[in-house]
Amino acid sequence: MRRMSTVVGGVLAAFINIFIAVALGGILILAVGEDPIAALDVVLQGAFGSLDGLSYTLHYATNFIFAGLAVAIAAQANQFNIGGEGQAYLGGLGVTLLCFAMPGFPWYVALPFAIVAAMAFGAIWVAVPAYMVARRGSHLVITTIMFNFLASLLMIYLIVNQFREAGSMIPASAAISPSLELLRFDQILAAVGVQVPESPLNVTILVALVCCVLVTYLVWHTRWGYELRAVGANSEAAAFAGIPVNRVIIQAICISGGLAGLIGVNEIMGAQHRLMLDFAFGYGFTGIAVALIGANHPAGIIPASILFGALYQGGASLSFLFPSVSRDVVIVLQGLVILFAGGLVHVLRPLATSAVEAVLVRMGMAGERI
Amino acid sequence: MDYLALLLITASALRLAVPVLLAAIAGLYAETSGLIDIGLEGKMLVGAFAAGAFASLSGDPWIGLAGAMAVAIVIAMAQGFASITLRGNQLVIGLAINIIASGLTVFLGIAWYQRGGQTTPLADAARFPALKLPFAESIAHVPVVGPLYNVALSGHTILGYLAFATVLATWFILYRSSYGLRLRACGDKPEAVDTAGVSVVGLRYSAMVINGALCGAAGAYLAIVQGGAFYRDMTAGQGFMALAALIFGNWRPGRVLAACLLFAFADAIQGRLQGSVLAGFEVPTQLIQGLPYLLTILLLAGVVGRAEGPAGAGRPYVKGER
Numbered sequence: 001m002r003r004m005s006t007v008v009g010g011v012l013a014a015f016i017n018i019f020i021a022v023a024l025g026g027i028l029i030l031a032v033g034e035d036p037i038a039a040l041d042v043v044l045q046g047a048f049g050s051l052d053g054l055s056y057t058l059h060y061a062t063n064f065i066f067a068g069l070a071v072a073i074a075a076q077a078n079q080f081n082i083g084g085e086g087q088a089y090l091g092g093l094g095v096t097l098l099c100f101a102m103p104g105f106p107w108y109v110a111l112p113f114a115i116v117a118a119m120a121f122g123a124i125w126v127a128v129p130a131y132m133v134a135r136r137g138s139h140l141v142i143t144t145i146m147f148n149f150l151a152s153l154l155m156i157y158l159i160v161n162q163f164r165e166a167g168s169m170i171p172a173s174a175a176i177s178p179s180l181e182l183l184r185f186d187q188i189l190a191a192v193g194v195q196v197p198e199s200p201l202n203v204t205i206l207v208a209l210v211c212c213v214l215v216t217y218l219v220w221h222t223r224w225g226y227e228l229r230a231v232g233a234n235s236e237a238a239a240f241a242g243i244p245v246n247r248v249i250i251q252a253i254c255i256s257g258g259l260a261g262l263i264g265v266n267e268i269m270g271a272q273h274r275l276m277l278d279f280a281f282g283y284g285f286t287g288i289a290v291a292l293i294g295a296n297h298p299a300g301i302i303p304a305s306i307l308f309g310a311l312y313q314g315g316a317s318l319s320f321l322f323p324s325v326s327r328d329v330v331i332v333l334q335g336l337v338i339l340f341a342g343g344l345v346h347v348l349r350p351l352a353t354s355a356v357e358a359v360l361v362r363m364g365m366a367g368e369r370i
Numbered sequence: 371m372d373y374l375a376l377l378l379i380t381a382s383a384l385r386l387a388v389p390v391l392l393a394a395i396a397g398l399y400a401e402t403s404g405l406i407d408i409g410l411e412g413k414m415l416v417g418a419f420a421a422g423a424f425a426s427l428s429g430d431p432w433i434g435l436a437g438a439m440a441v442a443i444v445i446a447m448a449q450g451f452a453s454i455t456l457r458g459n460q461l462v463i464g465l466a467i468n469i470i471a472s473g474l475t476v477f478l479g480i481a482w483y484q485r486g487g488q489t490t491p492l493a494d495a496a497r498f499p500a501l502k503l504p505f506a507e508s509i510a511h512v513p514v515v516g517p518l519y520n521v522a523l524s525g526h527t528i529l530g531y532l533a534f535a536t537v538l539a540t541w542f543i544l545y546r547s548s549y550g551l552r553l554r555a556c557g558d559k560p561e562a563v564d565t566a567g568v569s570v571v572g573l574r575y576s577a578m579v580i581n582g583a584l585c586g587a588a589g590a591y592l593a594i595v596q597g598g599a600f601y602r603d604m605t606a607g608q609g610f611m612a613l614a615a616l617i618f619g620n621w622r623p624g625r626v627l628a629a630c631l632l633f634a635f636a637d638a639i640q641g642r643l644q645g646s647v648l649a650g651f652e653v654p655t656q657l658i659q660g661l662p663y664l665l666t667i668l669l670l671a672g673v674v675g676r677a678e679g680p681a682g683a684g685r686p687y688v689k690g691e692r
Contacts, residue, residue: 023484032478032481032482033481069474080462128671131671132670136670141408143667143670146610146664147667150660150663153657156656157657161654167560285465285650289464300584322480323482326481328472329473330473331470331472331473331477332470332473332477334469335468335471336466336470341464342459342465342466343452343453344458
């Protein structure tokens, strides 16, 4: 039960954030001499205008749901996991090793094992930073930045020196066996007679949605979730009430790492079918923007993931049509969202909440809970 | 490895250390005043872009340097406004600056220069020349010391020498001036500074001006001295390396310098060590590249030494609140 004004105010603040970021992006596009309205149209067309574009949007959104949930669950304990990218690489490593260990198995047999492997690798990778936060009081932000670089270097070493096929110049592992490739939606549609171009959207999006349900249940409907939120709200009070604060923080951060690791399932078994360098480049940061816009709740994270998936996909068509506009404008939007919705959250959200409160008072609905 | 090779490695390490050192000292001012700054990378990147743009436009490296410093100061002021005046979350604001900088520099680079994010290559006149130190040639034949002076220490650019001088100046400012005393108090116990009638907000803004100027200089070194143009994402994590050096150097100018030199030497010898075998084990270059981060983690984990930053860093200051 939360006050209606808080919930509606949060949604309003999210929309204001998106609006400011998109407006500033529009000014940038105007500054380089292109038409921002036409650009926005191209982005929306590219992201939603065709079945093909839509499935790419949802494929990216799948990654961002995992990344956003990862940031959100750590944020419930007042911890800021910016190492999602590194944890995703390790998750991908776990998936790749599993695929090489189970060649020829059907994908539906391997998928549960792959999920476990991805989560385990992601969680183990973040276990050291988690331990350092709880026992040494180190900043999770600083340690996960360092671990991102280490993960990236580890992947370069492993891919170039261990996984690369003999004679190949491409920094990628060998392909996984075709039976392990996850079922794609274009294959499902083809089975019922609808022909669509091939796109990477695959069954992992269902895994992502299940994760949303599980995270909601875990955080808001279990004893552990209550402890987690208590630690996040006031760790001293939580400790006084007998909650093992350090243990809850370590567990939350490890679950966070595990969720980020699942990006590896989507990319390696679902899309690229081999371990590539930089397959999760920038996804950890996008996850932060997604979690911030989604107010750290799965109900907000799903639409926020689709929004950023659309920006990724639509941004690509932007650079095709306007040579002087690069898709990096999407990165700028992400940064602006993180600045407004994250760095300055306490400036905007109270304003939005009190505005909503004022409206509710007029309507005679103040104090109602939903 | 002979003596000359060692000297050449030293010379290259000194060159590699400069941008990281400038950024680390920039971070030192911010964090000493009580502001955690993970936006060093972004400000360096913007500085490098501005340096590339101003230097190629004017043909003068000094104008490139001044432009880089000015633009980076503007970003640092925006960061200061968000974290000091609006009291936002310093870590998230720094992160946002990095992301905006990486997108914006490429976006503007492609729009303005149509070279895939690169600025116009700089002519020699638009770059800082290598300076021969006095008597470098004449004492080159003195055994041991001569080559050290001539090969390793001489022949750097004015910006490089200024970077090392900055460390000394910073030590003097922080530990031998009343401004430095106030700045250090501002990071450790801002209430005390406030009680003494000195403005915490003013001190933190002043630290961010210096921070921006040094980040701009670090970026200018990358674009004008090392790269000869701005390239997309040319900082390549050096702002984070500076953060690691700052922590590894325990927030003290001399130790930060030592950390930067250590990291730079590791960087300089990694090319040489490539594929060589140490105790029957081939050393992966990635292990050496990861050394700064690994060492910083070990330090933070308490395996080697201790890391103790300014006590009040990261918390916005609210007058009258304890």
